[in-house]
Amino acid sequence: MKLHPDHHDDLNAITAYGTGWVEVNGARHQGPLLLHPQGPVQPWSIDGLAALTPDMLLALAEPRPEVILLGTGARLQFPPPSFSRPLLQAGIGLETMDSVAACRTYNILMAEGRQVLLALELLVVGDDRPGHLAAGGGGPIEQLLVVHVAHDRVPRQH
DSSP: OOEEEOOOTTSOOEEEEETTEEEETTEEEESSEEEOSSSOOEEOOOSOGGGOOHHHHHHTOOSOOSEEEEEESSSOOOOOGGGHHHHHHTTOEEEEEOHHHHHHHHHHHHHTTOOEEEEEEOOOTTOOSTTSOOTTOOOOOEEOOOEEEOGGGSOOOO
């Protein structure tokens, strides 16, 4: 199987991330953010995940995505089950994961041409609330590479 870098110059791809920042198409952003495959990167005015409500999530859903990826920081934090009810009624899925997994999943879905919204709480040093890195911690800085598989070259099973 041969892998090729997948370049989406007209789409927003996460190209790197680290403690307190994320890079979209090579431009660094700090603070919580909202990201659609197309359009500007939007700061997300949220005072921690504890302040999040189902109505706030539903209000984010314009333009209407197929799924909202909720990146909850360094640790996975599930919202109450009631959060997904209004989204499901509107035909929108909600997937909750830590922010590193959310960044990777966003890139995969974006590269597949899916309508996805990333609502991302960043990894924060010096914040010992659940879902954040402990003081003195520090996450690895990772470069992300979006790839696609050349399907016409994948060996067929007989």
